[in-house]
Amino acid sequence: MKQIICLEPGKFEQREVTRPVAEPGKVILKVKRIGICGTDLHAFEGTQPFFTYPRVLGHELACEIAEGQGPEINFKAGHPVTFIPYFPCNNCIACRNGKPNCCTKIQGAGVHIDGGMTEFIQVPAYSLIDGEGLTSDELAMVEPMAIGAHAVRITEIQKDEYVLIIGAGPIGLGVMAFAKVNGARVIAMDVNNTRLEFAQKYFGVDHLINALENPVEQIAKITGNEMVTAVIDATGNKRAIEGSLEFLAHGGRITLVGIQKESFCFSHPEFHKRETTLRSSRNATREDFNQVVTNIRNGNVNVSALISHRITLHSVPDQFPLLLDPQKGVIKAIIELD
Template identity: 55%
Template sequence: MKALICSRPGAFEYKDLPAPVLQPGHAIIKIKRIGICGTDLHAYQGTQPYFNYPRILGHELAADLVDADALSGFVPGEALTFIPYFSCGKCIACRNGKPNCCVTIQVCGVHVDGGMADYLSVPEDTLVKSDGLSYDELALVEPLAIGAHGIRRANVMKDEFVLVVGAGPIGSGTMEFARIAGGRVIALDINDGRLEFCKRIINVEHTINASAENVVGRLEEITNGDMPTVVIDATGNRKAINSGLQYLAHGGRYVLIGLQREEFCFSHPEFHKREGTLMSSRNATRQDFEHVIHTIKAGLIHPLTYITHRVQFDEVKDVFEEWLNPSAGVIKAMVEKE
């Protein structure tokens, strides 16, 4: 089978590899779509935590089932997606219903090889029914589930102000689920194109350009001086993460979806006087995947509007670096395989 390998930061190479062989408890899937996400971009740049080279990237996937060990309810040839976080089922996190932060988690395309290949072997208990979604929609379930999980962590309530810092695909999805939960959403970014997408496509109520406006002043104006009771970072940018606390209301919740390699820090007195709650939000669970699929089918989210760039699998090596440039205007790049 053909695979695209990230051999080191800044370097891709196509190789012919043996196709996976069916193993007990696993399924073989044929890849049809690959969504490109921040994890893939950061891996290519050499800034992705928990990462080793060489690695086959790709975990936002749509596929057809080829074969499975002993799985009931699925038939060969049917379209599906899967939960790309392989957990042990035995550690304290798994025992407490949090397999998304398993002690020995193996994330597809990060810790183990992912879906930039013709075929992939995955644990059969990670498969997720398509429920009638298209390949494009299925490939977008996972990134939307990241946002859905973050909003569930934040326990967003009706009519409270939710500031999402970072208007990329993960941030935009987070805004969608904040809106669905009843929150009044504020988008903060430095890219006018992405802020316009948030306003025009996903109906975000308020947008702020951090490089052109007084952020604290605008937040006070929007919230009548209260400041947002939920602040969510979806940038994975150290400076943005460190700055986020100043935007938080007293008694508020600060949720970190974005991830970067270094330490983060902020003023303890500022955090303490707010009696703030700090949370991380890692990956997602089957509950989040099912919630995303339901919202798509109900017409509450229209994920195809996220796709701004499309390429064939054979073209990825030549165009991937272009997607790192903000001027390319990428919201979501989708790789097609036949």
């Protein structure tokens, strides 16, 4: 079978490898689509910390069952599935407390272990998610959308509350989609007007704010001077994170989905007087994946619009570097297999 391997930063190579054979408790999946995300782009650029090479990238997969037997495998060959691409140890304190998404020894497909840029992949049967009723394009969007669904769930976003979501990239759009599913009044903020308009057109957000145009005054106006009761950062931008507190109502909460490498700083009196709740949101759990599949299946969330660019597996060495060009206006690129 064919596989694309990232040998070192800036270098992909196609190679021919033996197709995996199912081990007990594992299943072989035929890969149909691979969504490309920031993690893959940074790994290719060499800017992903703690990344080791060579590595097969890709963790946003649409697949179908190829082979696998055992009591835990409920699907027949050809059944559409995706899988939770972060494998927990099931033993550490986070796993024991029902938080496998932040396991201390988590193994991410396409990050710590080889991932999905391959024709067939072997995964643990317990990681499978039923994709019945979803197209391959939709199934490849489940993982990035689950990141947003998780952030919304743990932030306990309520009907009618004002939520500010900063960053309208694929991750922020997922947060917006699920904040709307919860019935919140969603304010989308970015510095890119094209992305803001996209958020309104496809994810029905209520208000758009360009972060460069007096955002505090704009939010005060929208909320009748009360400000928002929740801010979710999906930029991974230090300045955006540090600025988020000024938009927050007293008693409000801030959730950081975006990630950056530096420390960040809040004014302690400003943080204190609001009795601010601050938390991060990492990965997603089975509950989030299932919520995403259900909402795509019943038409509440339209994810196909996210796909702006398509390439084939064998064209990855030539075409992948072009996706890094900001002029291309990529929202989500996917790799198609037959």
